[in-house]
Amino acid sequence: MVDATVDVIVVGAGLIGMLTARALQQHGARVLILERGKAGGESTWAGGGILSPLYPWRYPEAVNWLAHHGQKIYPQMAEEIFAESGVDPEYIRSGMLILDQHENDAADAWARHWQMQMEMLRGDALQMQEPALDPGVSSALWLPQIAQLRNPRLIKSLAGSLRQRKISCMENTEVMALEIESGEVRGVRTAQARYSAGNVVIAGGAWSAKIIQPYAKPPRIQPVKGQMILFRGEPGMLRSIILSQGRYLIPRRDGRILAGSTLEYTAFDKSVHDSALQDLRSAAVSLAPQLAGLAVENHWAGLRPGSEQGVPYICRHPEIKGLYINSGHFRNGVILGAASAQLMADLIGGITPAIDPAFYDFEAAH
Numbered sequence: 001m002v003d004a005t006v007d008v009i010v011v012g013a014g015l016i017g018m019l020t021a022r023a024l025q026q027h028g029a030r031v032l033i034l035e036r037g038k039a040g041g042e043s044t045w046a047g048g049g050i051l052s053p054l055y056p057w058r059y060p061e062a063v064n065w066l067a068h069h070g071q072k073i074y075p076q077m078a079e080e081i082f083a084e085s086g087v088d089p090e091y092i093r094s095g096m097l098i099l100d101q102h103e104n105d106a107a108d109a110w111a112r113h114w115q116m117q118m119e120m121l122r123g124d125a126l127q128m129q130e131p132a133l134d135p136g137v138s139s140a141l142w143l144p145q146i147a148q149l150r151n152p153r154l155i156k157s158l159a160g161s162l163r164q165r166k167i168s169c170m171e172n173t174e175v176m177a178l179e180i181e182s183g184e185v186r187g188v189r190t191a192q193a194r195y196s197a198g199n200v201v202i203a204g205g206a207w208s209a210k211i212i213q214p215y216a217k218p219p220r221i222q223p224v225k226g227q228m229i230l231f232r233g234e235p236g237m238l239r240s241i242i243l244s245q246g247r248y249l250i251p252r253r254d255g256r257i258l259a260g261s262t263l264e265y266t267a268f269d270k271s272v273h274d275s276a277l278q279d280l281r282s283a284a285v286s287l288a289p290q291l292a293g294l295a296v297e298n299h300w301a302g303l304r305p306g307s308e309q310g311v312p313y314i315c316r317h318p319e320i321k322g323l324y325i326n327s328g329h330f331r332n333g334v335i336l337g338a339a340s341a342q343l344m345a346d347l348i349g350g351i352t353p354a355i356d357p358a359f360y361d362f363e364a365a366h
């Protein structure tokens with residue numbers, strides 16, 4: 001049995017685990033990540049990478065604080081991980097058009113409070129901004145600052161950054177048990193070995209509650225399936241992210257266009273269904289009619305770590321010393337991830353955080 005000792009073990013190499021490990025290392029900690037499958041291979045790979053909650057005014061302040069900080073952190077972080085890895089995560093400020101019009105007052109109040117640019121575009125101005133948009137759409141809210149990252153590239157870029165920083169990430173290594181003595185975490189066990197650390201961060205996405213359940217009160221995190229499809233288009237065919245009635249389009253630099261996403265409470269089931277494909281396709285075509293002529297190149301599903309109001313747990317477990325949770329980011333793990341990782345690293349490092357940690361405490365309203 002190997003018995004490797006580090007300061008912090010991070011369980012799960014989704015985006016949250018990888019960002020947390022990187023932030024901890026920046027605070028000087030020795031970190032080991034243990035991942036059951038491939039780094040980023042679950043919800044993180046499946047996601048769209050929009051750097052904003054959809055309809056952010058519908059979310060509590062706790063979510064908006066993390067999003068606000070994330071929007072400030074990502075431009076520089078994207079450059080850093082590109083430089084460290086040689087892989088461009090494709091941070092693009094494509095802006096977002098929101099076609100739904102019945103919440104404009106709430107949207108206005110949100111934009112003023114968080115100092116986000118937002119304007120109503122109509123007629124020609126709207127068509128100039130997005131020539132691919134259905135000409136029948138007469139007006140839309142335009143949020144020019146909203147950016148995106150391309151998830152599969154973000155994963156490669158971040159994995160490269162971790163390697164460059166000599167943060168060890170062991171793939172195909174499932175954590176089978178937590179080692180706890182006298183109310184304190186001592187490390188974890190896998191099928192092959194035992195790893196010691198005085199701090200363990202559970203960043204297991206939709207599986208986080210399962211990992212904690214045998215030892216202590218689990219967080220209220222459950223899997224929420226999202227299906228997505230991918231069109232193969234030409235570069236520049238669509239310019240902006242478009243959102244309408246919960247369905248969205250995301251244009252990538254190479255012309256590919258993602259159309260998402262379903263919201264399904266079907267436990268740990270990642271199957272995809274033709275009915276969802278048809279549904280996503282017809283919603284996409286109704287937003288941008290040109291998509292009718294494009295082939296659907298891929299169709300997949302991921303399991304989001306669903307929490308009550310989308311508020312993640314970023315905290316120490318109240319029953320076990322040294323056991324931390326960074327999980328439950330639901331539909332917004334990419335945009336919330338950077339600030340969440342910073343907060344988690346600050347809490348473990350005993351540093352006063354920039355964001356009030358009480359929002360994300362175990363007993364807070366998740």
Ligand SMILES: Cc1cc2nc3c(=O)[nH]c(=O)nc-3n(C[C@H](O)[C@H](O)[C@H](O)COP(=O)(O)OP(=O)(O)OC[C@H]3O[C@@H](n4cnc5c(N)ncnc54)[C@H](O)[C@@H]3O)c2cc1C
Binds near residue numbers: 174303304330333
């Ligand atoms: C269709 C879809 C669209 C989305 N779009 C967006 C978007 O546009 N913007 C946005 O911000 N967010 C979006 N999200 C949400 C975002 O993708 C998630 O919130 C985020 O990826 C969660 O990251 P995570 O690291 O917590 O989870 P995951 O990526 O699921 O990672 C958890 C990891 O833990 C590992 N693990 C589990 N158990 C163990 C164990 N016992 N031992 C070791 N490892 C273990 C898993 O294998 C997995 O790799 C979307 C999600 C989906 C599904």
